[in-house]
Amino acid sequence: MRLRTRLSALMVFAACLAGCGSDGQPAAAPAAPQSVQQPAPVPAPTDLELAAAAAKPRYVFPVRAKNVSFHKTHAGYPATDIFAACGKPILATTSGVVLEVSRVDRYVPGKPAGPNNGGKFVSILGDDGVRYYGSHLSKVQAGIKKGVRVKAGQVIGKLGKTGNSSGVCHLHYGISPPCKKTGDWKVRRGVVWPAKYLTSWRKGGQKSPVAAVTAWKKKHNCKA
Numbered sequence: 001m002r003l004r005t006r007l008s009a010l011m012v013f014a015a016c017l018a019g020c021g022s023d024g025q026p027a028a029a030p031a032a033p034q035s036v037q038q039p040a041p042v043p044a045p046t047d048l049e050l051a052a053a054a055a056k057p058r059y060v061f062p063v064r065a066k067n068v069s070f071h072k073t074h075a076g077y078p079a080t081d082i083f084a085a086c087g088k089p090i091l092a093t094t095s096g097v098v099l100e101v102s103r104v105d106r107y108v109p110g111k112p113a114g115p116n117n118g119g120k121f122v123s124i125l126g127d128d129g130v131r132y133y134g135s136h137l138s139k140v141q142a143g144i145k146k147g148v149r150v151k152a153g154q155v156i157g158k159l160g161k162t163g164n165s166s167g168v169c170h171l172h173y174g175i176s177p178p179c180k181k182t183g184d185w186k187v188r189r190g191v192v193w194p195a196k197y198l199t200s201w202r203k204g205g206q207k208s209p210v211a212a213v214t215a216w217k218k219k220h221n222c223k224a
Contacts, residue, residue, distance in 0.1 A: 064089040072195040079190030086169040092150040096126035105162040115185035119163025133174040179222035186224040
């Protein structure tokens with residue numbers, strides 16, 4: 001009889017351990033697991049998107065100087081004169097390939113306007129398909145020659161007053177389509193007004209002249 005009573009007590013104790021809470025009350029059923037909503041996966045960029053991002057040009061203001069100014073207009077044709085102290089670094093506007101270089105000032109005062117008016121100069125075909133021309137340099141940087149690849153912001157020369165500069169240190173700056181690439185000095189010197197692009201680049205903006213240059217070429221067929 002005692003053995004039967006002890007066995008009954010043990011069975012009740014075991015049942016309580018399995019189904020009762022710490023206070024002897026029946027344990028609550030475990031809460032059903034709640035699903036956690038995962039964020040939608042971000043699709044990986046396509047090869048075309050990666051190529052477009054890599055090809056996007058970067059533009060920089062072409063003169064590195066604290067005190068610098070430029071005109072919104074220019075006598076005779078669309079271009080800009082950028083004024084700063086002699087010797088200030090001249091930079092590649094954007095990445096591209098050098099088209100033409102003049103390391104010698106061949107300008108003769110009194111001669112009619114011609115290809116030597118710019119004195120020492122550098123012309124670059126940007127990766128965006130636009131030609132960027134800077135002249136009146138005092139010096140062309142070593143290693144800058146036809147066919148050499150340059151990067152946006154790379155020093156390509158020093159600001160000066162060679163050529164037909166009226167004896168004032170400044171950078172003559174022209175934007176144009178490449179057309180013949182070399183020798184077409186009337187186009188090379190500038191066909192699109194640069195001031196609004198220079199204003200953007202000086203503030204760190206990235207305004208592109210591609211559309212304006214493309215429109216000019218379509219309208220004028222490279223005849224300046």
